[in-house]
Amino acid sequence: MNVVFKPDETFRDDFTFRNSPEAIRRFPLPFPEDRYMYSVNIEEHLPGPPGSVIEFPIDIDEHYVAECRERALVLAEEPRRFQALPHMMSSQWDCLELIMESLARDYPQHFALERRGSRWVWTNRPLQIHQTFTFGDPATLPQEPLEYITRQAQGDWVVMDQREGDLWCEAGMVTTQADWSLDFDMGMSFKEWHGPVPLAHEMGVFDRALKFLLNLRLNEPVRRLNWTMTIHPRLDTSPENYYKWGPDRATVTPQNAGNKAHLRVELQGLWRLPRSNAIVFSIRAYLISMQELVTVPKWARRVHRVLRDLHPALVDYKGLSRYRDAVVEYLAPFDDGAPTSPGTAPE
Amino acid sequence: MNHADTIVVRVVAIEQVTPQIKHFTLAPAAGGNFPAFSGGSHIIVVMRGVNRIHRNPYSLMSSPGQLETYEVSVRRMEQSRGGSHFMHDQVQVGNELEIAHPVNLFPLDKIARKHLLIAGGIGITPFMAQLADLRTAGVPYELHYATRSPEHCAFGGLLSEREPGRVQKYYDCTGELIDFEGLLSNQPLGTHVYVCGPAPMIEKVVATARERGWPDSHIHWEQFSAPPVGDAFDVYLARSSLKVHVVPDQSLLESIEAAGVEVPYLCRGGVCGFCRTKVVEVDGTLVHNDHFLSDEEKASGKTIMPCVSRARCSKLVLDL
Structure with missing residues (x-):
């Protein structure tokens, strides 16, 4: 796919972010049926259809340049959105290699990686970066390896060390998150940082997910989709900045929901890292406004039904309580009650 | 095979390192480098025998910093079900085998303040790659390595050369025994112990460490069992x-x-x-x-x- 970047769009202030018709068609709708409940919906991260967000292990789309600029803006205000404990250095290099190799292999028109022993040359044309460095020597990069490469990648990245039969959140770059904080979760075990999630603990979801991840294999990454909603196309809905975005949730009406309310879908990928035996968890957020969503009739019907019938505990946990009804009212005229076809494809 | 994919490898060298142990150097048949891995990892080697496919786990012994080849050592088991005999008797330089991607079930703990490694016999294998990781990690470590005799001490010379002052060797034939009590009683807080070797050695180390108050999270062991022969x-x-x-x-x-x-x-x-x-x-x-x-x-x-x-x-x- 030949990506045409939209370098000037914004995720704050005037919110000029929009999806092109092509971006709408490839949006990863997370609802294969008209109702939603948790499941351990993990599948192998195998290549998907050409043009889809899962065609390649790491997706680059039309928002790439703008998202990297947004990340830089967040980091300038809050450098602690990137953190890494000292024992995570080998996993940082693993992540750098994973991202550079994926992008250079899958998007050769935009990225190039030349490896001569430990001397690497990295070219990122969209961001106009050309960097020669020594793999394994942090002094040869302008930032630590994970910060360096995730400033050039979409989505959040969390690295978990594996020890004592558990996974520990001990490095990451988190600037596009749905109301959670790396600073708060640093050093926590798998179940500690999933503590706030309702229902799922009782369902045994985290026991099974942890057991599965502890045995995650090299070269066999997995993925899952998760979702919530966000008012305005705001990537940085962090607890640290709650005062900026929290009040927006009280401003949604059936009249403005089409423009203001966005479905926020996270494509989450998990890779075993080779040198460190750590696991990297990528959380890539895709945003779509309700008025963009309803251009696909099947999706309008389905999202209307999912939101209308959502379990009250999930409405609360996902932070939808203030505006769910307004969004359902906006979507209702687009739902004629016709059955929807199975799966998530537009039609 | 239910792994996503295997890697076809060519045997590029075979060395008889002790009377019972052969050391195999493997290279990717398609050229290039192997995937990176961490010390303590093993691979499954797939051996296609005449009547049977053997799939045996062997610890990777080569340095994780060197990926042109992988190295494994295979001890010839007297009660072999075929796998080790296949490796010893059938496999020649130039042959092709298949392997699965590395898996690490015996990793070093990355927040340990000191690593105490204890090996018995063929149990040295996972430590060879871990030592390569430790040489650059900047954390104190030491290896205690027990074998029957100098003749059975695979890689003894290599270890002394690479790890001056950090390796202590013990030979059964001269009555030298590892003093587990002493060793596990005098370690700084934050030390992790790793043991790989015969079952009685593992049991002794684990039991002694527990008696001495070591937390379970600081005691690591690996023992691959070969599937024992039994009744039909x-x-x-x-x-x-x-x-x-x-x-x-x-x-x-x-x-x-x-x-x-x-x-x-x-x-x-x-x-x-x-x-x-x-x-x-x-x-x-x-x-x-x-x-x-x-x-x-x-x-x-x-x-x-x-x-x-x-x-x-x-x-x-x-x-x-």
Whole structure:
């Protein structure tokens, strides 16, 4: 796919972010049926259809340049959105290699990686970066390896060390998150940082997910989709900045929901890292406004039904309580009650 | 094979390093480098024999910083079911084999303040790659390595050369024994102990460390069991509606695979728990040979690890 970047769009202030018709068609709708409940919906991260967000292990789309600029803006205000404990250095290099190799292999028109022993040359044309460095020597990069490469990648990245039969959140770059904080979760075990999630603990979801991840294999990454909603196309809905975005949730009406309310879908990928035996968890957020969503009739019907019938505990946990009804009212005229076809494809 | 993909390798060197151990150097048949890995990882080597496919786990011994080749050592087992004999007697330089991607079930703890490594015999293998990681990690470490005699001390010379002052060797033939009590009583706080070797050595180290108050999180061991030879029996796979005969020198897992039913696995050595399978019915006793199930789980008879465990019965029914 030949990506045409939209370098000037914004995720704050005037919110000029929009999806092109092509971006709408490839949006990863997370609802294969008209109702939603948790499941351990993990599948192998195998290549998907050409043009889809899962065609390649790491997706680059039309928002790439703008998202990297947004990340830089967040980091300038809050450098602690990137953190890494000292024992995570080998996993940082693993992540750098994973991202550079994926992008250079899958998007050769935009990225190039030349490896001569430990001397690497990295070219990122969209961001106009050309960097020669020594793999394994942090002094040869302008930032630590994970910060360096995730400033050039979409989505959040969390690295978990594996020890004592558990996974520990001990490095990451988190600037596009749905109301959670790396600073708060640093050093926590798998179940500690999933503590706030309702229902799922009782369902045994985290026991099974942890057991599965502890045995995650090299070269066999997995993925899952998760979702919530966000008012305005705001990537940085962090607890640290709650005062900026929290009040927006009280401003949604059936009249403005089409423009203001966005479905926020996270494509989450998990890779075993080779040198460190750590696991990297990528959380890539895709945003779509309700008025963009309803251009696909099947999706309008389905999202209307999912939101209308959502379990009250999930409405609360996902932070939808203030505006769910307004969004359902906006979507209702687009739902004629016709059955929807199975799966998530537009039609 | 139910791994996503295997790597075809060519044997580029074979060295007899002790009377019982052969050392194999492998290179990717397609050229280029192998995937990176961490010290303590093993690979499954797939050996296609005349009547049977063997899949044996071997620790990677080469340096994780050098990926042009992988190295493994294979001890010739007297009670071999075929795998080690195949490697020793059939495999020649230039032959091709298949391997699965590395898996690490014996990793170094990255927040340890000191690493205390204890090896017995062929148990040295996972430590060879770990030592390469430790040489650049900047954390204190030491290796205590017991073998029968200098002749059986594989890589003894290499280790002394690479790890001056950090390796202590012990020979049974001269009556030198590792003083586990002394060793485990005098370590700084934050030390992690790792042991790989014969079962009695592992048991002794683990028991001594626990007696001395070491937390379980600081005690690490790896022992791959070869599936022991046992009596023949029949297994019924309930979901597949299949009856499979298990002969004495073939494991339950191998027999099920030969019948075309896939069971997920990682280690094939009774360690990882991945192949754990529900027992529906058994008209005799389960012979648990794994290191994964707790004593209570073994006694309950509800699950079995088919990679190393068997049954003494005429009929075993599994949920497969």
